[in-house]
Amino acid sequence: xxxxxxxxxxxxxxxxxxxxxxxxxxxxxxxxxxxxxxxxxxxxxxxxxxxxxxxxxxxxxxxxxxxxxxxxxxxxxxxxxxxxxxxxxxxxxxxxxxxxxxxxxxxxxxxxxxxxxxxxxxxxxxxxxxxxxxxxxxxxxxxxxxxxxxxxxxxxxxxxxxxxxxxxxxxxxxxxxxxxxxxxxxxxxxxxxxxxxxxxxxxxxxxxxxxxxxxxxxxxxxxxxxxxxxxxxxxxxxxxxxxxxxxxxxxxxxxxxxxxxxxxxxxxxxxxxxxxxxxxxxxxxxxxxxxxxxxxxxxxxxxxxxxxxxxxxxxxxxxxxxxxxxxxxxxxxxxxxxxxxxxxxxxxxxxxxxxxxxxxxxxxxxxxxxxxxxxxxxxxxxxxxxxxxxxxxxxxxxxxxxxxxxxxxxxxxxxxxxxxxxxxxxxxxxxxxxxxxxxxxxxxxxxxxxxxxxxxxxxxxxxxxxxxxxxxxxxxxxxxxxxxxxxxxxxxxxxxxxxxxxxxxxxxxxxxxxxxxxxxxxxxxxxxxxxxxxxxxxxxxxxxxxxxxxxxxxxxxxxxxxxxxxxxxxxxxxxxxxxxxxxxxxxxxxxxxxxxxxxxxxxxxxxxxxxxxxxxxxxxxxxxxxxxxxxxxxxxxxxxxxxxxxxxxxxxxxxxxxxxxxxxxxxxx
Amino acid sequence: xxxxxxxxxxxxxxxxxxxxxxxxxxxxxxxxxxxxxxxxxxxxxxxxxxxxxxxxxxxxxxxxxxxxxxxxxxxxxxxxxxxxxxxxxxxxxxxxxxxxxxxxxxxxxxxxxxxxxxxxxxxxxxxxxxxxxxxxxxxxxxxxxxxxxxxxxxxxx
Numbered sequence: 001x002x003x004x005x006x007x008x009x010x011x012x013x014x015x016x017x018x019x020x021x022x023x024x025x026x027x028x029x030x031x032x033x034x035x036x037x038x039x040x041x042x043x044x045x046x047x048x049x050x051x052x053x054x055x056x057x058x059x060x061x062x063x064x065x066x067x068x069x070x071x072x073x074x075x076x077x078x079x080x081x082x083x084x085x086x087x088x089x090x091x092x093x094x095x096x097x098x099x100x101x102x103x104x105x106x107x108x109x110x111x112x113x114x115x116x117x118x119x120x121x122x123x124x125x126x127x128x129x130x131x132x133x134x135x136x137x138x139x140x141x142x143x144x145x146x147x148x149x150x151x152x153x154x155x156x157x158x159x160x161x162x163x164x165x166x167x168x169x170x171x172x173x174x175x176x177x178x179x180x181x182x183x184x185x186x187x188x189x190x191x192x193x194x195x196x197x198x199x200x201x202x203x204x205x206x207x208x209x210x211x212x213x214x215x216x217x218x219x220x221x222x223x224x225x226x227x228x229x230x231x232x233x234x235x236x237x238x239x240x241x242x243x244x245x246x247x248x249x250x251x252x253x254x255x256x257x258x259x260x261x262x263x264x265x266x267x268x269x270x271x272x273x274x275x276x277x278x279x280x281x282x283x284x285x286x287x288x289x290x291x292x293x294x295x296x297x298x299x300x301x302x303x304x305x306x307x308x309x310x311x312x313x314x315x316x317x318x319x320x321x322x323x324x325x326x327x328x329x330x331x332x333x334x335x336x337x338x339x340x341x342x343x344x345x346x347x348x349x350x351x352x353x354x355x356x357x358x359x360x361x362x363x364x365x366x367x368x369x370x371x372x373x374x375x376x377x378x379x380x381x382x383x384x385x386x387x388x389x390x391x392x393x394x395x396x397x398x399x400x401x402x403x404x405x406x407x408x409x410x411x412x413x414x415x416x417x418x419x420x421x422x423x424x425x426x427x428x429x430x431x432x433x434x435x436x437x438x439x440x441x442x443x444x445x446x447x448x449x450x451x452x453x454x455x456x457x458x459x460x461x462x463x464x465x466x467x468x469x470x471x472x473x474x475x476x477x478x479x480x481x482x483x484x485x486x487x488x489x490x491x492x493x494x495x496x497x498x499x500x501x502x503x504x505x506x507x508x509x510x511x512x513x514x515x516x517x518x519x520x521x522x523x524x525x526x527x528x529x530x531x532x533x534x535x536x537x538x539x540x541x542x543x544x545x546x547x548x549x550x551x552x553x554x555x556x557x558x559x560x561x562x563x564x565x566x567x568x569x570x571x572x573x574x575x576x577x578x579x580x581x582x583x584x585x586x587x588x589x590x591x592x593x594x595x596x597x598x599x600x601x602x603x604x605x606x607x608x609x610x611x612x613x614x615x616x617x618x619x620x621x622x623x624x625x626x627x628x629x630x631x632x633x634x635x636x637x638x639x640x641x642x643x644x645x646x647x648x649x650x651x652x653x654x655x656x657x658x659x660x661x662x663x664x665x666x667x668x669x
Numbered sequence: 670x671x672x673x674x675x676x677x678x679x680x681x682x683x684x685x686x687x688x689x690x691x692x693x694x695x696x697x698x699x700x701x702x703x704x705x706x707x708x709x710x711x712x713x714x715x716x717x718x719x720x721x722x723x724x725x726x727x728x729x730x731x732x733x734x735x736x737x738x739x740x741x742x743x744x745x746x747x748x749x750x751x752x753x754x755x756x757x758x759x760x761x762x763x764x765x766x767x768x769x770x771x772x773x774x775x776x777x778x779x780x781x782x783x784x785x786x787x788x789x790x791x792x793x794x795x796x797x798x799x800x801x802x803x804x805x806x807x808x809x810x811x812x813x814x815x816x817x818x819x820x821x822x823x824x825x826x
Binding site for chain 2: 078353358361364365369372382383384385386387388389393394525526527579585587588594604605606607615616617
């Protein structure tokens with residue numbers, strides 16, 4: 001009964017989205033206001049149907065209605081209600097259903113926000129969104145059906161993957177990832193519309209940039225939450241392994257970051273329009289590639305929890321979207337007008353180009369390393385992977401160069417600069433660089449790349465702070481009080497500018513923290529008996545006892561380890577191994593003690609309470625928590641940039657923001 | 670702007686060529702092979718020093734633990750006759766025992782045994798030592814092994 005209702009909702013969503021896509025394309029061609037109204041209605045209907053289908057599934061999960069195939073697959077009577085709720089996105093079919101909900105929300109908000117604006121682009125954009133909606137509805141109606149009727153419902157189900165219910169981060173990570181991934185559909189639709197029109201005006205750059213920034217923020221958070229989860233749960237002591245599924249989330253982030261920078265150059269100088277939309281299209285294509293990699297089980301990966309037959313369908317959609325993008329670019333890109341020109345290489349303009357080049361190189365590096373094993377296996381039937389040293393060797397120089405660019409770029413003025421100007425801009429921050437490197441060296445950093453990262457980080461930090469301070473100083477010079485000057489310079493007027501520098505500060509901090517944490521740690525594998533003492537770094541560990549615990553939905557083997565540092569008692573850490581009912585394999589849960597500069601990381605490899613033995617991985621990881629903090633800074637900076645600021649609005653009006661009278665501009669060559 | 674674009678395209682092409690050369694070299698040097706004992710033996714000298722993920726079953730009565738340390742030795746088999754001796758320094762995981770599917774990360778030594786750095790246990794439900802004419806599905810073992818990432822890396826060196 002529930003299953004049938006769900007199937008009907010999915011089929012209706014499929015019909016409505018397909019009809020909406022066609023109506024949108026028709027309205028885009030004809031310019032009919034009535035057609036655009038119909039398209040909007042169908043878009044809202046698609047969202048409502050997806051919301052209803054998701055609501056129904058949540059209800060079935062909570063009611064443990066095992067006559068619904070997805071509930072029979074992931075539900076269980078022995079799990080708490082919150083686990084039942086989040087198992088909506090714990091497995092393949094449910095996650096595609098959830099994808100539909102997120103898609104519906106995005107399409108609704110983006111359509112509603114622009115219903116009276118950009119009429120020359122919006123019907124096309126909405127048509128593209130709904131075409132993507134059609135594809136995901138099709139997945140739900142065919143290859144990944146969550147609402148199949150189970151003829152003889154089992155009395156109980158197996159419950160979701162224990163790795164998912166083992167940590168709270170696994171509950172928040174997937175929604176952020178979907179918000180990032182699905183969100184890339186919106187700029188994809190906007191860029192497609194610009195290409196179909198053969199026009200990308202100043203007025204349309206703003207929604208394009210903002211709708212790119214929003215999923216970028218979610219994706220940033222999702223990537224870091226995923227890394228954090230791996231660190232807190234998987235128990236090998238690291239947070240990033242260049243695993244295919246990690247790379248899948250990182251690839252669209254790289255191109256979206258490049259696109260955000262390129263869009264700024266387009267906005268400012270009226271150049272590189274085609275390049276900007278290419279990056280936007282690429283970001284979307286990479287999210288689909290990522291979906292294929294994570295959801296088709298083609299990879300050996302810690303994170304790909306599902307193996308299914310939807311791979312070929314997604315691959316087909318990827319091919320279709322690729323052909324569509326190439327066709328759009330081939331027919332539309334030459335029609336974009338170029339309004340300005342780029343100045344010489346040694347200017348901020350040039351640094352933007354260097355930024356884009358590096359991000360694209362980074363993308364290709366990761367893409368090639370990730371896809372190469374797939375190609376080899378498909379063509380030769382040989383299983384292999386590309387080892388981590390490849391990624392590290394490529395990513396470290398690129399990442400460090402990007403770090404320096406974050407300092408040099410903002411230091412340089414727009415357009416041409418004289419030699420004296422360049423010296424005045426570029427030389428002072430060397431002090432910050434030297435200081436950071438000196439502090440690092442004094443604290444024992446010897447690894448050359450880490451020292452380079454530290455000095456570049458210091459350089460960038462000084463430039464970033466200087467650029468944040470400059471508008472404040474100007475107002476102070478005019479007699480404003482400090483608080484008033486900060487408020488006016490960073491919040492009321494230059495919010496976008498200030499926000500960008502906040503994001504840069506977070507990014508620089510993240511790169512430095514990654515460099516330090518991946519080169520300055522210590523690691524030991526220990527085999528201990530009860531009462532044994534061992535040292536790792538400055539910590540003294542005493543294995544007190546191994547004990548068995550019973551909890552409502554799981555049992556656990558817990559190692560009680562007493563920790564001391566320099567004679568100071570730091571209490572007891574309890575890394576453990578959780579054993580879930582209906583799962584044969586235990587799931588380790590490391591214990592992490594975070595202090596300001598380092599984490600003590602203890603992970604149980606094996607434990608036997610009867611014998612009183614423990615195999616323990618003990619690590620000291622410096623600055624790892626700073627990565628999480630840096631990501632929060634980046635996300636907050638991004639959010640601040642989304643809030644409209646008064647200082648920018650007049651510029652947009654000057655550049656010809658649409659008025660109702662001028663809004664029916666036909667396509668221009 | 671036309672001239673600028675031509676220059677940009679040329680610069681991009683040059684950068685792309687250089688980049689592809691570096692990438693190809695980087696990949697070639699860092700391949701990790703997924704092999705069972707049979708393929709390992711077939712690879713001969715190529716296996717010595719290469720990065721390998723050895724997949725198969727732990728042979729019966731082959732586990733020898735060194736007292737007081739995490740080191741463990743055992744044999745991995747994939748079909749009758751396909752057997753390799755493994756010396757592993759990493760701490761074995763909880764489920765490690767005879768007749769379980771394992772993946773060992775490491776390399777082949779000149780002496781003819783496999784030097785394991787890390788030991789992972791497969792989550793497959795069937796553990797049966799292969800009889801005459803049978804073989805372990807090494808690919809499946811690889812796919813059902815948890816923790817197939819590249820860590821932990823030795824740190825602090």
